[in-house]
Amino acid sequence: MAKRKAASSKARKTRKARDKSAPKTRAARQQAANDNNDTGTPQRPRPFWSGTLSFGLVSLPVGLYPAHRGSAVSLRMVDEAGQRLRRRYRCSRDGKLLERDDLIRGYETEDGKYITVEDEELEALAPKKSREIDLRQFVERDELDPAYFLRGYFLTPEEGAIKAYRLLARAMEEADRAGIATFVMRGHEYVIAIVAEGGILRAETLRFADTLRNPGDIGLPSPEKPRAKDIQRLQGAIKTLRAEAPDDAPLHNPNITAIESLAREKLKKNRDVLQTAPDDPSDEEEPGEAPPDLMAILKQSLAVTEPDSAPASTAPARENYANATRAHLYALAQERNLAGRSKMNRAELIAALHNAGH
């Protein structure tokens, strides 16, 4: 019980520390996302949310980590001397630089005053939903409509939850189902779909139906009575453009590619170079301002082994998989004659190999 209390107070602190009260405009949000690298002091990423995932009477403690990177273009803000700048909060009245503990959320009333709200008050409005994702419905995965998708998060199992996590992931994957629930995170309620892929569970937040307009709200008619001739022409065009999978190139941001090549060219010509890589990287001091490595945390939180089921002899095998290429894993899967291997990605192959007891 004491442990649980500790966990929930940690979660509350996490929310307090990380909540930046969503900026108002999309542009501002984008800006905030782009500037993420410049926020305050580096922190080891903690879960965005931690709580319990429930499935019938089975409940497993989990953490939620973002499955997105905030920044599309990772440019840093510097001053005219090339010195890196940090983003800070400043009080608009007394001009003081503020730390996160100096901040409180406020809701603006019509007369321009603010009603202040503590995170605890927001949590107390829905204590159960703030701590639990209760899967009460399972839908066909294909039925989820992308118009509703907001953001994705990785679910990581906490202590003692590994077996139940693996079981739920596998059962959902085999049945091609997604679990649906509502929960409260950082002052907002969300509908979420829990999906499993390659043995990893993801939570995907969904829009509420009342935030999605109907075509009628826009004043759009229903596209009735098209001419057969027009349909045929467009069907012909669709057929010409058919592909089974997208090419990789158009999925990358062309702007990033352009910035990359400009920067590399300038580096080569030694123009406006602010800093160069040390010859021997091991000499370099640990860069204190490096953004926290979410990837490392995710790898560490996901690549866990059930304590009671890991005979020492299997540990090296897991090590090998961690560095194995997909080709190597595929070869192993072929050797073991695992079904469906040709369609599996790296993570799925690893999961399949492990599940086959290797």
Next chain:
Amino acid sequence: MSARAIFKGVLRLADEKVPVKLYSAVTDRTVRFRLLHRRDKAPVEQILVNPESGKIVAYKEAQRAWANDEGDMVLLRKDELDNLKPQKSRDLTVQCFLPAGALDHRRYDRPYYLGPDDGGDAAWRALAAALARSGREGLVSWVMRDKHYLGALRLHQSVPMLVTLRYSEEIISQDALTPPIGRALDARELKMAAQLMDMLAAPFDPAQYQDDYRESVLAMLRRKAGGGRARKSMPAQRRRSETDLAQALQASLEGARRHG
């Protein structure tokens, strides 16, 4: 209510053209908070500070620098960055048509309805019909607000929709992650989990979920505005933690049968 289009363009599918208008398909109903200074309740502003000198730099005077993992850092001047901005264009080009489900869920960002632009009514109606018959989803690229966009062309309530997509750089690849492992899962437990899912199977119907929490947040704010204190609710009862997975699954199945 009739909405204003945010963009007008020409959707190009191979040699076919459909003049379209884009309309936002979402309305924001989020309860927005501002960050305030706890002591004097004044709103805070974000500023840029040189951490060594403590000097404040205005946003518009800040310059951008590119850095790589090796530790090189190069200044990119504003005019250089402006030069990289994409050329303005009215074209929304369909790159390819993919089978449904080919794109990672995490790519989908914001939905826009596509309505017919002047003179494009017949082509727009035919587009909706052709999309319905193909069952496919188009991958579209275009330039809007000085940015390159990628989108998925689909149907929503029989009307063409363009959902903007996130680029690969914005998604954490799952390929580098290893799932949790352990000894082979118990076939009986897997079967029970599958049965329990079957019993809880339902069609996807987003309209059945309401944001009740938003209403309680607003109610609390009204109470506080009226001078009342926020009511403390009782902590929720916690579910018993089950150590024996099989036992918990069995009990869940029995419970679901009784109620179902």
